[in-house]
Amino acid sequence: MSTIEPASPDRATRVDVFLQYYRPHVSGLTNMAAVLAEYAGEHGYDMHVHCVSKDGSPYRRVENGVTVHAYRKSFNLGRGAFSVGLIRSMWRMRKRGGIAHVHMPYPESFVIAALFRRGWKLVGTYQCDAPTEGLGDRLIAAALDLSHRSFIRRSAITVASSADYADSSRLHAVMAQNDREIIPVTAIDRAGGEPRYRIEGKRLIGFMGRPTSEKGINVLISAMERMPHDDVALLFAGPVSGLSEKLGYDTARLQALIDQGRAHSVGFLEEDDIKHYYASLDVFVFPSINSFEAFGIVQVEAMSAGIPVVASDIPGVRTVVQTTGFGEITKAGNDADLLRGLLVALETGYDTQSVRSVLDAKYLPPVPHEAYRRLYDQLA
Known part of the structure; x- marks a missing residue:
């Protein structure tokens, strides 16, 4: 140098x-x-x-x-x-x-x-x-x-x-x-995408991020294993190789969900594809479990695309849903409560217009x- x-x-x-x-x-x-x-x-x-x-x-x-x-x-x-x-x-x-x-x-x-x-x-x-x-x-x-x-x-x-x-x-x-x-x-405003990743006959719960331990992916897998509706699937986006850290989830259990048609992986998304990913979802989930997660940019980005968020009740992470009212907050590390939050979010009609005004004023x-x-x- x-x-x-x-x-x-x-x-x-x-x-x-x-x-x-x-x-x-x-x-x-x-x-x-x-x-x-x-x-x-x-x-x-x-x-x-x-x-x-x-x-x-x-x-x-x-x-x-x-x-x-x-x-x-x-x-x-x-x-x-x-x-x-x-x-x-x-x-x-x-x-x-x-x-x-x-x-x-x-x-x-x-x-x-x-x-x-x-x-x-x-x-x-x-x-x-x-x-x-x-x-x-x-x-x-x-x-x-x-x-x-x-x-x-x-x-x-x-x-x-x-x-x-x-x-x-x-x-x-x-x-x-x-x-x-x-x-x-x-955060980046992800509005204006097209639902290119939609799966016919499925309501999609999205997770996007680096699959490390603090992300709570095993908790999400457990919640999806207990999901009572066959028309609900997880759409998983993010890198699974080339990480500095070890993978933070049970690959065999996720693969089992994929084999059952209850989860789908789109891999690492290029920047131009991310807005289309969000536009394909019904709910976005952010199930982080420890202090290494303090905010969650993807929450704001999902909301900017008009998608409600289910987030963990841990400091920092919970603030976006609390501020906007656009989604549900669940107990960190608790798969039963995560499932509850997902089911509520899937069935709730949120005021997206008022949410957008909050995002524009504070986050975007x-x-x-x-x-x-x-x-x-x-x-x-």
């Missing part, structure tokens, strides 16, 4: 964004970071993203107006990917000054807090707490919490996607001591994008 040169006074204000992975990695955090960086770049900021290279090869290139610095991965620890080259780059950057925006969870947050002092203004987006379900997870979560606390204490502004999640977070106290902002996660572009741009303006 080449040395990053100091910015000259006549250049646009530079913002250095730090996160684990960037595109082509697929996750809500990655998509959000990319959308925000591109939007800020379109509005006069010199945007630079620093990440670990997904395929292992370091590179520096411009993507949609954003300069992406991808560093060679040195090792993995849990879900974290670490790069010695990235740490070296942070050391070189330390005296330059500017705006640094960190998307947490980010293990190296403490490094930025320690090095980026004079001339730097720090902003953090706190996405979620790391889960603490096993001994290994608890140790990793404790280390992450220490790193994040050190960064939040040094940051000018900390952003959370909802007050509900921020108030329940393990780091709520340190966030409360900081200048805390609530800005929903960026350019509302979150502009809120982040104003933060940059404030810091610049």
